Amino acid sequence: MKQYPFPTKRYCQTLDLKDDPTLINEYIKRHSQAEHWQIISEGIKEVGILEMEIYLLGKRLFMIVETPEDFDWDTAFAKLATLPQQREWEEYMSIFQDVEAGATSSEKWKLMDRIFKIYE
Numbered sequence: 001m002k003q004y005p006f007p008t009k010r011y012c013q014t015l016d017l018k019d020d021p022t023l024i025n026e027y028i029k030r031h032s033q034a035e036h037w038q039i040i041s042e043g044i045k046e047v048g049i050l051e052m053e054i055y056l057l058g059k060r061l062f063m064i065v066e067t068p069e070d071f072d073w074d075t076a077f078a079k080l081a082t083l084p085q086q087r088e089w090e091e092y093m094s095i096f097q098d099v100e101a102g103a104t105s106s107e108k109w110k111l112m113d114r115i116f117k118i119y120e
Helices: 020-031 036-045 073-080 086-093
Strands: 007-016 051-057 059-069
Touching: 007 073, 036 073, 036 086
Parallel strands: none
Antiparallel strands: 007 059, 051 059
């Protein structure tokens, strides 16, 4: 994780993909450096997100989002939903995801509660 000269906070989210190995492999491909939509990454940064990582285990996705400490999740994701091509990206990704049609990113990805931590 990159170190920032200001306080940050982390959000963790989860989402399930459809249980279809072909679709899962295609989802991975669509998130590769060569195939992801650059405009979506730009929009994510525009709303104030510093870093975003997605991990996969089976059909379960796990996302880590790093933001400035004063980041407001609801405001940022409401703005994200209005940015160019965001709706098209969400509709396209829903082909792979086990979600309701037409759902926004903030409706698909479920925020997780931290229940344990160890820090020195």
